């Protein structure tokens with residue numbers, strides 16, 4: 302099948318889009334436990350980028366698990382497939398010139414390595430939202446830790462499913478030490494240079 306798929310050469314390249322938009326496009330991937338603060342920080346970062354006229358889009362559980370991935374469970378195989386499809390969608394968005402933010406637990410190191418392969422290392426920034434399980438459980442934003450502790454919810458990351466913390470994330474945010482605003486400032490400092498299109 303694959304050998305009969307011959308890509309058409311389109312005139313408008315990623316570079317042309319980046320030049321027109323006056324900024325580069327790449328993927329900013331947030332990983333961390335449920336309730337660690339991925340969506341909160343991604344949301345605040347996107348607002349900041351939006352204010353700077355950067356073209357952005359955020360992928361998260363709400364717009365992915367309810368749509369393109371609504372056939373997937375939380376088994377290890379389906380989690381891997383979940384991340385692979387998200388990475389492919391992100392790859393299209395980045396190619397379309399959009400700074401793409403993605404907030405997913407993404408607990409397996411090998412899956413996150415896979416994202417890097419799909420979008421290319423130069424287009425990938427990994428942000429580890431490092432919040433202790435105790436704090437996440439205390440926050441219990443969605444009441445899921447309570448359900449996981451009672452056994453009502455199985456395969457919950459940090460309780461009865463593993464979380465493999467990044468070894469060399471581009472950025473690490475400890476939300477027990479920094480506010481959301483401070484975290485956004487720290488991320489902006491790192492991505493500012495990468496954003497500028499020369």
Ligand code: ADP
Pocket residue numbers: 333334335336337338339340341342404430440442476477479480481484
């Ligand atoms: P996730 O997307 O990782 O599951 P959420 O962003 O949905 O997590 O929830 C994180 C919760 O933690 C929010 O209610 C947020 O207000 C709270 N929170 C408290 N302090 C911080 C902080 N410094 N950074 C991010 N979130 C924080």
